[in-house]
Amino acid sequence: QQQVKQSPQSLIVQKGGISIINCAYENTAFDYFPWYQQFPGKGPALLIAIRPDVSEKKEGRFTISFNKSAKQFSLHIMDSQPGDSATYFCAAFWGSQGNLIFGKGTKLSVKP
Amino acid sequence: DAGVTQSPTHLIKTRGQQVTLRCSPKSGHDTVSWYQQALGQGPQFIFQYYEEEERQRGNFPDRFSGHQFPNYSSELNVNALLLGDSALYLCASSYGRNQPQHFGDGTRLSIL
Numbered sequence: 001q002q003q004v005k006q007s008p009q010s011l012i013v014q015k016g017g018i019s020i021i022n023c024a025y026e027n028t029a030f031d032y033f034p035w036y037q038q039f040p041g042k043g044p045a046l047l048i049a050i051r052p053d054v055s056e057k058k059e060g061r062f063t064i065s066f067n068k069s070a071k072q073f074s075l076h077i078m079d080s081q082p083g084d085s086a087t088y089f090c091a092a093f094w095g096s097q098g099n100l101i102f103g104k105g106t107k108l109s110v111k112p
Numbered sequence: 113d114a115g116v117t118q119s120p121t122h123l124i125k126t127r128g129q130q131v132t133l134r135c136s137p138k139s140g141h142d143t144v145s146w147y148q149q150a151l152g153q154g155p156q157f158i159f160q161y162y163e164e165e166e167r168q169r170g171n172f173p174d175r176f177s178g179h180q181f182p183n184y185s186s187e188l189n190v191n192a193l194l195l196g197d198s199a200l201y202l203c204a205s206s207y208g209r210n211q212p213q214h215f216g217d218g219t220r221l222s223i224l
Contacts, residue, residue: 006154034212043116043202043215044155089154095210098168099145102154 004092006103013110019077021106023090026071030092034100035064035075038087047088048075080110114139116205116216124222125193133188133219137205144186145213146178149200161186162209190221198223 005024013019023033032051036044050057050064050073057064063076077084087107091100117136125131137144143162147155157170161180180186184205190197200220204213 032210032212036215041217043217046212046214049212091154093210098143098160098162098209099157099170100147100155100204100213102156104154105152 004090004101004103006090006106008106009104010107011109013080013108015080015082015110015112017080017110019080019084019108019110020074021088021090021108022072022074023103024070024072025092025101027092027094028071029094029096030101031095032093033064033066033073034091034093035062036089036091036102038089038105044089077108080108082110082112084108085110116141116203116214118201118203118216118219120219121217122220122222124224126224127193127195129193130189130191131193131221133190133201133203133221135186135188135203135205135216137184137186137203138214141205141207141214142184143206143209143211144180144184145204145206146186146188147202147204147215148172149202149218151199155202158188160209167209193223195223197221 034049035047037047038044061078066073090103145160146158149155159169175191200218202218204215206213
């Protein structure tokens with residue numbers, strides 16, 4: 001019930017294309033859903049986040065879509081660039097517990 | 113504005129030894145959480161410190177302990193090191209227990 005399932009494990013997209021990463025959760029107590037971007041040798045960097053009372057949030061080329069009834073959320077990267085090549089992690093946060101539960105990550109490669 | 117800083121960046125130890133990792137939170141943050149990230153996996157929550165006390169703990173044995181100092185910096189101690197403790201150890205800080213967490217670049221711990 002505490003798991004966050006993320007897919008796909010890896011993704012190859014052409015420059016200018018749309019990258020889509022999906023996540024699903026079980027625990028309805030989660031109240032905050034961030035996405036982190038991690039480059040090799042670096043820590044995860046907070047990219048964008050959403051709360052369950054909102055169905056979509058957009059920041060630049062990055063959009064989170066959230067489906068509360070299906071307990072699913074996804075990250076869309078529009079106009080993907082080679083510089084977006086990194087590992088992306090979805091996560092779920094339960095405010096009363098204070099810790100993040102991470103998915104297993106998606107390695108994105110954007111080909112020029 | 114300094115972000116989360118961790119030291120050392122790399123560390124090599126042998127089985128049975130003890131190790132101490134250090135973390136300085138982002139300016140203005142008072143809560144520190146520690147995560148373990150095995151190769152190719154998402155970070156896993158170890159514990160969280162707030163007001164110099166351990167507030168929440170993940171599924172890690174007592175060999176893992178920590179401390180938070182009055183200036184909000186923190187230490188992670190691991191005793192009786194095992195080969196399986198080899199991982200990237202990440203520190204994250206936030207302002208309050210249920211606010212967005214910002215990560216440092218981690219300490220890469222290798223056990224021989």
